[in-house]
Amino acid sequence: MRLDKPEVLSALAAALLGVLTTGGYWLGSLALETPFNLFIALGLLIGVALLGFFFTRFIIHQFIYAKVKLIYKNIHELKLGSDEEEDLIARTSDLSMVEREVSEWAEMRNTEIRELKEREAFRREFIGNVSHELKTPIFNIQGYILTLMDGALEDPKINRKYLARANRSVDRMINLVQDMDMLNKLESGVMDLRKQTFDIVKTSKDVFEMLEHKAKDKSIALKFKKDYDKPFKVEGDPRRIEQVIANLVVNAIKYGKEKGHVEIGIFDMDDKYLIEIADNGMGIPENDVPRIFERFYRVDKSRSRDVGGSGLGLAIVKHIIDSHKQTINVRSTSGIGSTFSFTLKKAK
Ligand SMILES: Nc1ncnc2c1ncn2[C@@H]1O[C@H](COP(=O)(O)OP(=O)(O)OP(=O)(O)O)[C@@H](O)[C@H]1O
Ligand SMILES: [Mg+2]
Structure with missing residues (x-):
C-alpha cells in the first residue's frame, strides 16, 4: 500500500485512533471493574474512526495540500480555469505524481x-x-x-x-x-538557398581562373585530379558552392607552400559526388583539426594574421554545406598537406 494519498493516510490514522480509544475503554473497564459493553466498544471504534478519518483528512487538506498545491501551481504557472482546478486537485492528491512532475x-x-x-x-x-x-x-x-x-x-x-x-x-x-x-x-536562416542544377566542374574552373593570380604569386599550380571533360551535374545554390570552393582554394594557397599545388578531385558516390580540395602545404596539427570549423579559430594566430585571415572562412563554408544538408570533412597531416572534402547531391 502506498502512503501518498491523503485518504490512505487518514484511514490509517483513523483506524489507529479507533483501536486506541476502544483499547482505552477496555483497559478502563478492567481498572474500574465495570462491565465491558461490546456495543459501546463497537460504537466507539466506528465513531472515533469515522470522526478521525474526516478530521485528519481535513487537516491534511487544509495545512499540507494547500501548501503543496500552491507550490505546484507556481511551478506550472497555471492560470486556472475551473476545469483545470479540478484536474490540479486530482493530481496534487497523488503525491508521487507531484514529486515526479516537480523533479x-x-x-x-x-x-x-x-x-x-x-x-x-x-x-x-x-x-x-x-x-x-x-x-x-x-x-x-x-x-x-x-x-x-x-x-x-x-x-x-x-x-x-x-x-x-x-x-x-x-x-x-x-x-x-x-x-x-x-x-x-x-x-x-534569412539567406535562402537558390537551388539549381549546375556543373561542379565548371564552377571549379571559374574559381581557379579567379584565383590564378593569387596562386601565381606563390608559384602554386592549380589543377584537376583528372581531365573532367564531361559535366558533373549537381543540385545546390551555385553561388554559395562557388564561395565554398573559393574559400577552400584560397586557404590551400594561403597555407600552401611555394611551388606547391592545389588539386580538385571529383568522385562518384552513388547519389552524391564527393568534391575534394587537396594541397601539399603546411597542414594542420592533429589537435587543431576538430576545432578548425569554429568561428575565429586559427591554428597559429600570428602566422595567419600575416596572411590576413580572421578565421571565419571555414565557419561560413561549414554553414553553407550544412544548409545543403551535406557533409564536409578534413584530413590533414602537419607538414604534409590538407584535404578538405564535401558532398553534393547529384542532379536527377
Ligand atoms: N588548407 C589548409 N592548410 C593548413 N591550414 C589550414 C588550411 N585551411 C585552413 N587552415 C587553418 O585553419 C584556420 C581557419 O581557416 P579559416 O579559413 O576559417 O580562417 P582564415 O583563413 O584564417 O581566415 P579567413 O578565411 O576568415 O580569411 C586557418 O587560420 C589555418 O590555420
Ligand atoms: Mg580562410
Missing part, C-alpha cells in the same frame, strides 16, 4: 540554465573576438592618419603609400564585417 520540472530548468550559461559564454567570446579583430586595422588606420597629419601629407614620396596602406586596413575591416554579416544571415 521533471527541476531537470528542465537545469537544462535551460545550462544552455543560457553556454550562450552567454559564447556571446562573450564572440564579442571579445570581434573587438580583437577590429582593433588591429583600426589602430593601423589611426597610425597612418596621425603620421600624415604630422607632416607626411606634404611628402609626395610617402603620402600615397600611407593612404594605400590605410586603405588595406579598411579593406580588411570590410571583409570581416561582410563575413560576419554572411554568418549571421546563414545562422538566422
Whole structure:
C-alpha cells in the first residue's frame, strides 16, 4: 500500500485512533471493574474512526495540500480555469505524481540554465573576438592618419603609400564585417538557398581562373585530379558552392607552400559526388583539426594574421554545406598537406 494519498493516510490514522480509544475503554473497564459493553466498544471504534478519518483528512487538506498545491501551481504557472482546478486537485492528491512532475520540472530548468550559461559564454567570446579583430586595422588606420597629419601629407614620396596602406586596413575591416554579416544571415536562416542544377566542374574552373593570380604569386599550380571533360551535374545554390570552393582554394594557397599545388578531385558516390580540395602545404596539427570549423579559430594566430585571415572562412563554408544538408570533412597531416572534402547531391 502506498502512503501518498491523503485518504490512505487518514484511514490509517483513523483506524489507529479507533483501536486506541476502544483499547482505552477496555483497559478502563478492567481498572474500574465495570462491565465491558461490546456495543459501546463497537460504537466507539466506528465513531472515533469515522470522526478521525474526516478530521485528519481535513487537516491534511487544509495545512499540507494547500501548501503543496500552491507550490505546484507556481511551478506550472497555471492560470486556472475551473476545469483545470479540478484536474490540479486530482493530481496534487497523488503525491508521487507531484514529486515526479516537480523533479521533471527541476531537470528542465537545469537544462535551460545550462544552455543560457553556454550562450552567454559564447556571446562573450564572440564579442571579445570581434573587438580583437577590429582593433588591429583600426589602430593601423589611426597610425597612418596621425603620421600624415604630422607632416607626411606634404611628402609626395610617402603620402600615397600611407593612404594605400590605410586603405588595406579598411579593406580588411570590410571583409570581416561582410563575413560576419554572411554568418549571421546563414545562422538566422534569412539567406535562402537558390537551388539549381549546375556543373561542379565548371564552377571549379571559374574559381581557379579567379584565383590564378593569387596562386601565381606563390608559384602554386592549380589543377584537376583528372581531365573532367564531361559535366558533373549537381543540385545546390551555385553561388554559395562557388564561395565554398573559393574559400577552400584560397586557404590551400594561403597555407600552401611555394611551388606547391592545389588539386580538385571529383568522385562518384552513388547519389552524391564527393568534391575534394587537396594541397601539399603546411597542414594542420592533429589537435587543431576538430576545432578548425569554429568561428575565429586559427591554428597559429600570428602566422595567419600575416596572411590576413580572421578565421571565419571555414565557419561560413561549414554553414553553407550544412544548409545543403551535406557533409564536409578534413584530413590533414602537419607538414604534409590538407584535404578538405564535401558532398553534393547529384542532379536527377
Ligand atoms: N588548407 C589548409 N592548410 C593548413 N591550414 C589550414 C588550411 N585551411 C585552413 N587552415 C587553418 O585553419 C584556420 C581557419 O581557416 P579559416 O579559413 O576559417 O580562417 P582564415 O583563413 O584564417 O581566415 P579567413 O578565411 O576568415 O580569411 C586557418 O587560420 C589555418 O590555420
Ligand atoms: Mg580562410
